Amino acid sequence: MNANNTEPALLVDPEQRIFKVARRNFVDQEIFEAEKEKIFDRSWLYLGHSSELPKPGDYITRAVAGRSILFTRDAKGRLRALMNTCPHRGAQVCRERKGNAKSFQCFYHGWVFSADGKLRGQPGEESYPEDFKSRETSNMRAVPRYESYRDFNFVSFDPNIVSLEQYLGNAKEYLDVICDQTDAGMSIVAGSQEYSIRANWKLLTENSIDGYHALTTHASYFDILMNSTDNMSAGTGGGFGYDLGGGHAVLEYGAPWGRPVAQWIPGWGEAGKTEIARQYDKLVAQHGKERADRIALKNRNLFIFPNLVVNDIMALTVRTYFPMAPDYMVINAWALAPNDETAWARKYRLNNFLEFLGPGGFATPDDAEALEHCQRGFKNSKEAMWNDISKGMGKEKPSHNDELQMRAFWTQWNRQMFPTPAPSIKDVAA
Amino acid sequence: MHSVSRSDVEDFLFAEADLLDQWRLPEWLTLFTEDAKYEVPCTDLPPDASPDTNLFYIADDRVRLGERVKRLMKRTAHAEFPHSKTSRIVGNVRIHTRSDAEMSVSCVFQTLRTKDGTTDLYFGKSNYRLTTTGDGLRIKEKRCLLGSEGLRPHGRISIVL
Numbered sequence: 142m143n144a145n146n147t148e149p150a151l152l153v154d155p156e157q158r159i160f161k162v163a164r165r166n167f168v169d170q171e172i173f174e175a176e177k178e179k180i181f182d183r184s185w186l187y188l189g190h191s192s193e194l195p196k197p198g199d200y201i202t203r204a205v206a207g208r209s210i211l212f213t214r215d216a217k218g219r220l221r222a223l224m225n226t227c228p229h230r231g232a233q234v235c236r237e238r239k240g241n242a243k244s245f246q247c248f249y250h251g252w253v254f255s256a257d258g259k260l261r262g263q264p265g266e267e268s269y270p271e272d273f274k275s276r277e278t279s280n281m282r283a284v285p286r287y288e289s290y291r292d293f294n295f296v297s298f299d300p301n302i303v304s305l306e307q308y309l310g311n312a313k314e315y316l317d318v319i320c321d322q323t324d325a326g327m328s329i330v331a332g333s334q335e336y337s338i339r340a341n342w343k344l345l346t347e348n349s350i351d352g353y354h355a356l357t358t359h360a361s362y363f364d365i366l367m368n369s370t371d372n373m374s375a376g377t378g379g380g381f382g383y384d385l386g387g388g389h390a391v392l393e394y395g396a397p398w399g400r401p402v403a404q405w406i407p408g409w410g411e412a413g414k415t416e417i418a419r420q421y422d423k424l425v426a427q428h429g430k431e432r433a434d435r436i437a438l439k440n441r442n443l444f445i446f447p448n449l450v451v452n453d454i455m456a457l458t459v460r461t462y463f464p465m466a467p468d469y470m471v472i473n474a475w476a477l478a479p480n481d482e483t484a485w486a487r488k489y490r491l492n493n494f495l496e497f498l499g500p501g502g503f504a505t506p507d508d509a510e511a512l513e514h515c516q517r518g519f520k521n522s523k524e525a526m527w528n529d530i531s532k533g534m535g536k537e538k539p540s541h542n543d544e545l546q547m548r549a550f551w552t553q554w555n556r557q558m559f560p561t562p563a564p565s566i567k568d569v570a571a
Numbered sequence: 572m573h574s575v576s577r578s579d580v581e582d583f584l585f586a587e588a589d590l591l592d593q594w595r596l597p598e599w600l601t602l603f604t605e606d607a608k609y610e611v612p613c614t615d616l617p618p619d620a621s622p623d624t625n626l627f628y629i630a631d632d633r634v635r636l637g638e639r640v641k642r643l644m645k646r647t648a649h650a651e652f653p654h655s656k657t658s659r660i661v662g663n664v665r666i667h668t669r670s671d672a673e674m675s676v677s678c679v680f681q682t683l684r685t686k687d688g689t690t691d692l693y694f695g696k697s698n699y700r701l702t703t704t705g706d707g708l709r710i711k712e713k714r715c716l717l718g719s720e721g722l723r724p725h726g727r728i729s730i731v732l
Contacts, residue, residue: 332626335721
């Protein structure tokens with residue numbers, strides 16, 4: 142079993158409505174190694190949100206696809222993504238998670254860099270040529286590609302990758318709907334959920350855009366939700382899953398939970414009702430009723446290939462994750478919120494977030510359990526070889542609890558991993 | 572609260588840990604007052620951060636704490652079915668301030684959790700606000716400050732810390 146195995150990674154037959162994923166894709170060490178090069182080195186990867194660096198000199202260090210990145214706002218206010226390694230002998234230059242600094246000094250030999258990565262000085266300058274500091278190779282190296290869209294900042298390690306906007310493609314419009322909740326901009330709320338799951342990273346991709354598992358995996362959450370809403374069928378008028386191309390996908394649907402922007406539930410009381418009505422009216426004034434209804438009342442689980450999830454559900458969450466081994470991933474998740482929301486709305490947003498989301502919530506731990514038990518089940522992958530993600534195949538408009546979204550991901554994954562597919566694979570959109 | 576000694580507080584915290592280790596959660600819940608809070612902030616937040624303006628892992632009022640207990644006793648709380656085995660050590664118990672109505676107490680904790688062949692360690696410091704009622708000491712607030720960098724490798728707080 143290896144990445145060049147002639148066994149197909151996918152089995153697809155639209156006529157027979159068959160879409161199967163080989164379970165070795167989740168366990169094979171060579172697949173894991175090949176993904177680094179063919180997926181993570183050739184995609185745009187989420188780095189962070191502009192609001193995390195509000196002032197010149199602010200910085201964050203963050204691991205992205207195994208690299209150590211120093212994300213800074215330089216003296217001129219421009220955001221920079223630098224490879225966090227000294228051009229001299231390679232030590233990590235910045236060792237703190239975040240802060241504000243005029244310059245960064247590598248502690249090994251004392252080289253000093255400004256927030257744009259330029260070498261400012263080094264001990265023993267007289268022993269270097271006069272033009273040493275003006276040489277590009279003396280500076281910290283910038284990430285090969287860095288671009289942002291509506292304050293979502295991405296990096297790519299592929300110098301030849303298409304522009305970010307082109308890469309986002311149809312996903313851009315959904316990011317727009319999410320960002321249009323407010324005209325005052327959005328910010329990441331302080332507090333990072335940094336956790337892990339002992340499972341393959343692609344299981345979280347699937348889980349993040351899986352409308353099918355909710356009622357069974359999260360039965361105990363829906364028991365609790367019934368206490369705060371008098372109408373469990375409110376907003377459950379269904380929804381759809383969409384293949385956005387390029388491996389991106391989204392679910393858009395109604396749901397019974399409250400949305401801080403802007404769907405009221407009785408659990409929020411009269412104060413909440415007034416507040417939600419005010420926000421809704423503002424959206425109607427800004428966007429017209431149709432778009433306002435979409436922004437306020439529809440939920441979106443947006444997946445941007447290969448590892449970014451923006452969930453616009455009972456709260457707004459940004460989640461990114463990286464494989465560390467075939468059976469272990471690390472996850473970072475944040476809450477995103479409109480800058481102009483009231484203290485009431487912020488409080489209820491965070492309250493809502495914690496009820497469902499995150500490793501201490503009433504849902505995410507059960508997702509993690511499900512993913513880990515899939516990973517355990519895959520120990521049988523030599524004998525029981527295939528996952529089935531055919532639900533809703535052949536429908537003109539698959540529902541949000543069909544599996545079109547996963548087929549969109551896997552089709553792109555397969556295209557990048559195996560550019561010349563084995564003849565038995567029909568590399569078609571599902 | 573002036574007559575409560577440190578060993579009274581220790582006895583109380585040891586008994587609390589024992590109830591949790593035995594998964595006697597409905598009984599454990601009776602140790603909390605009606606306005607109680609149970610909170611676990613994210614590890615990159617200051618220890619006194621407010622859950623109204625910062626993202627936590629857990630910020631339960633008494634109602635949600637009750638829901639947490641109810642949920643954890645169900646088969647459908649999949650992450651804890653069957654229940655994991657846990658072992659809690661509570662130490663370094665200190666009384667910081669006390670008034671007639673309540674006292675603030677801290678301890679360190681180390682909680683081992685085993686399930687499906689994997690053992691994880693949760694560790695850190697807990698800050699309590701305690702009060703006394705006719706039934707003895709009761710918890711008004713329990714805030715657990717994880718000592719780890721994030722929640723790795725365990726990845727979840729499916730038990731009560």
